[in-house]
Amino acid sequence: MRTRNPASAQDAPAPAGHVYGYARVSTTDQDLSVQEAALHAAGCELVRAEKRSGATIEGRSELRTLMDFARKRDTIVVTRIDRLARSIADLAGIVRELETKGVALRATEQPIDTGSAAGKAFLGMLGVFAEFETNIRRERQLEGIAKAKAEGVYKGRPASIDAAAVRALSAEGVGGSEIARRLGIGRASVYRLLGEKIA
Known part of the structure; x- marks a missing residue:
């Protein structure tokens, strides 16, 4: 008489997924290494990296590729959550999408693992602080600009080019230098717009 093995294939543990890393810096002169x-070192089989602002997830093709590629039981690892998102809204959206796919999120420098309740709570708390820090930095920048304007130091952005005005003045026979003077823009911009060479 054969003895039935109580352990069936259904009882076998699910195979572990793959571990992928995501690295990001904001500017081209910063180092990703x-x-x-x-x-x-954290065991990532593949690391996707890009030099893009973290203020939004728009235009971050490496992150998008990684999120599309990851499958159930896979894990995406970052060093800190501010490498992933700088706003709580973006962070929540990323985590929600990963959870829907059954993909976990971990951070090497923070106790974050969306596979646990504590990790999820800490992730949400850090997201709030990251957004708060971003808002504080923005307020300081605005204060600095206001102070510079008050002291006559800040000149603002260069005047934008009104293409229609440039062409209208040119049609009236006004020269490139005079158009630039009247509109407060550079001569090179005028000639570039008109497709002419600077005399």
């Missing part, structure tokens, strides 16, 4: 090294 420290983050990439930390992610590889």
Whole structure:
């Protein structure tokens, strides 16, 4: 008489997923190597990296590729959540999308793991602080601009070019230098718009 094995294939643990890393810096002169090294040390099989602002997830093609590629039981790892998102809204959206796919999120420098209740709570708390810090920085920038304007130091952005006005003045026979003077823009911009070479 054969003895039935109580352990069936259905009882076998699900195979572990893949571990992928995501690294980001805001500007082209910043270095990604420290983050990439930390992610590889954390066991990431593949690391996607990009030099883009974290203020929005728009235009971050490497992050989008990674999120689309990840499958159930996979894990995406970052060094800190501000590498992933700088606003609580973006962070919540990313986490929600990953959870829907069954993909976990971890951070190497913070106790974050969306596979646990404590990790989820800490992630939400840090997201609030990250957004608060961003807002404080923006307020300081605005205060600095206001102070510079009051002291006559801040000149603002260069005047935008009114293409229609440039062409209208040119049609009246006004020269490039005079158009630039009247509109408060550079001669090179005028000639570039008109498709002419600077005399």
